[in-house]
Amino acid sequence: MPKRGYHHGNLKQALVESALKLIEEKGPTGFTVAEAAKRADVTPAAVYRHFDGREALIAEAALQGHRIFGDLMEHAYADGKPTALAAFEATGRAYLAFARKFPGHYMAMFESGLSMQVNPDLAAAAARSRGVLEKAATELSMHIPEDKRPPATMFSSHIWAMSHGVVELFARGNPGAQAPFPPEDLLETGIGIYLRGLGLIRPDS
Missing domain, CATH: 1.10.10.60 (Homeodomain-like)
Incomplete structure (x- = not known):
């Protein structure tokens, strides 16, 4: 043909x-x-x-991915209301769901080594999804005494790193990376342990 x-x-x-x-x-x-x-x-x-070449093609795939991801994060945040805790947990689950449903986009976004500095549109789209998680962290951290409250950026970055780690290690089907528990359970319990450490949810009785 x-x-x-x-x-x-x-x-x-x-x-x-x-x-x-x-x-x-x-x-x-x-x-x-x-x-x-x-x-x-x-x-x-x-x-x-x-x-212009392969990198520009990958950048466009990443840009579209970040826009989809931002939509999903905003929807998860709104759907998790009315409580700050539910909204925060929903954004963590949205990360895992996105990686599973859009693996090509996910890899273009987080594994391609693209420079955000040379692509303002890509940087803005990435900041939008991070901003949703940071907003959720800010609202939830209001329940922590001010002198013990971590910066919202640090708070959200910890959850972002945990979500990314679960995806990379257990949700992508890499050989030898099978866990005895579903990735969703790993992420949920990990977030639970983190939030208990901050005093945001009660310890198990």
Whole structure:
């Protein structure tokens, strides 16, 4: 079948979708522009009508991922109301759900080594989702005496790191990384231990 060149219904998005599949299979740096073009059934030269190269293609996949992720985090936060604790826990679960449903986006966002400094749109989209978790942490930490209250950025970063760790170690099906408990349970109990340490939930009786 002859290549369609740039005469494509939505070449830009077709290339992003091709890149996402390749990222899932080979990782963010494991494919070439030519492979992405082949998956989209266009010539490699057609790619450069929309992207400067592979890094720009990955950046677009990451940007779209951050926007989806931001929407999910905001929805989780709102859905978890009316209590600050429920909203905070919901944002942690949303992280795990996103990584499972959108693995290509997740890898482009967090494993590609993209520089936020050279991509303002990407930086803004990433800050939006982090901001939701930080807002949830801020509201929840109001229940801690001020002299014992950790900065909201630190608070949210701890939960972010815990969520990321559960995803990387137990939710992506890596060989030898199987846990005796579901990832959701690991994350929930980990967050519970952390919040008990801050005095935000009562110790088990």
